[in-house]
Amino acid sequence: MRASLIQIAVNEDESVDSRRHRVAALVREQAGADLVVLPELWTTGAFAFEEFGREAEPLEGPTYETMAKAASDAGVWLHAGSIPERDPQGPLYNTSLIFSPSGELAAAYRKIHRFGFDKGEAVLMGAGRDLVTVRLPGTTLGVATCYDLRFPELFRGLVAAGAETVVIPAGWPERRRAHWTLLAQARAVENQAFVLACGTAGTHAGVPQAGHSIVVDPWGEVLAEAGADEEILGVDFDPAKVAATREQFPALKDRVLGLEPPRNRS
Numbered sequence: 444m445r446a447s448l449i450q451i452a453v454n455e456d457e458s459v460d461s462r463r464h465r466v467a468a469l470v471r472e473q474a475g476a477d478l479v480v481l482p483e484l485w486t487t488g489a490f491a492f493e494e495f496g497r498e499a500e501p502l503e504g505p506t507y508e509t510m511a512k513a514a515s516d517a518g519v520w521l522h523a524g525s526i527p528e529r530d531p532q533g534p535l536y537n538t539s540l541i542f543s544p545s546g547e548l549a550a551a552y553r554k555i556h557r558f559g560f561d562k563g564e565a566v567l568m569g570a571g572r573d574l575v576t577v578r579l580p581g582t583t584l585g586v587a588t589c590y591d592l593r594f595p596e597l598f599r600g601l602v603a604a605g606a607e608t609v610v611i612p613a614g615w616p617e618r619r620r621a622h623w624t625l626l627a628q629a630r631a632v633e634n635q636a637f638v639l640a641c642g643t644a645g646t647h648a649g650v651p652q653a654g655h656s657i658v659v660d661p662w663g664e665v666l667a668e669a670g671a672d673e674e675i676l677g678v679d680f681d682p683a684k685v686a687a688t689r690e691q692f693p694a695l696k697d698r699v700l701g702l703e704p705p706r707n708r709s
């Protein structure tokens with residue numbers, strides 16, 4: 444299977460609309476790949492909090508339209524990263540869009556863990572509640588977004604739902620790049636799954652982005668890693684390696700669920 448992770452530079456000197464069209468052209472150039480992945484909130488930038496409300500779109504808004512067409516023009520599965528979604532009945536959500544090679548929406552995932560503690564996304568957006576998997580020929584994708592990477596129980600939920608390849612669009616800051624790489628490898632090893640983690644480059648809202656998109660195999664080996672700048676990271680991987688790894692080293696079978704809380708003896 445061939446994947447292209449498009450590590451977009453999100454800088455303030457480019458309008459959202461021109462970035463959208465530039466990225467669509469990059470997606471179209473990936474014809475021949477099986478799967479193309481874009482980062483989190485690449486229209487606005489994940490830290491451009493003031494833009495969320497201004498640039499929020501309905502699910503089937505301009506990014507949806509442009510990316511559905513790019514996916515079908517290229518004939519690829521497209522994880523189009525995430526958009527600030529305006530739910531007509533509710534708050535904003537950080538919503539990922541996944542398109543089939545015919546341009547149909549295969550799934551939408553509203554980010555479950557919102558980043559920022561008491562500011563930014565955590566207060567401006569609502570939290571998703573639903574795990575999402577998508578069946579592709581050859582592998583089942585599980586989806587997570589950026590800060591979700593810090594929550595291993597979400598990934599265990601995806602594995603229980605059949606995920607073999609986890610796709611993680613992100614807008615991860617340079618300041619915590621070491622965590623990004625470490626956690627991507629940890630999620631791959633503990634879940635015996637491929638991890639395809641696609642971040643942004645550039646600087647927006649004064650926050651330099653880490654870049655360093657990374658693809659890790661189910662044994663924890665890094666198959667490909669980008670640098671800090673805009674880059675298309677191409678990788679070939681064999682989805683059969685998930686079943687082989689889980690069979691040869693069946694640690695997932697030894698999970699013990701529903702443990703008892705500690706009992707105080709004093």
Ligand SMILES: O=C(O)CCC(=O)C(=O)O
Binds near residue numbers: 590619
């Ligand atoms: O967890 C982190 O360090 C970064 C998370 C983040 O930037 C995000 O979820 O947008």
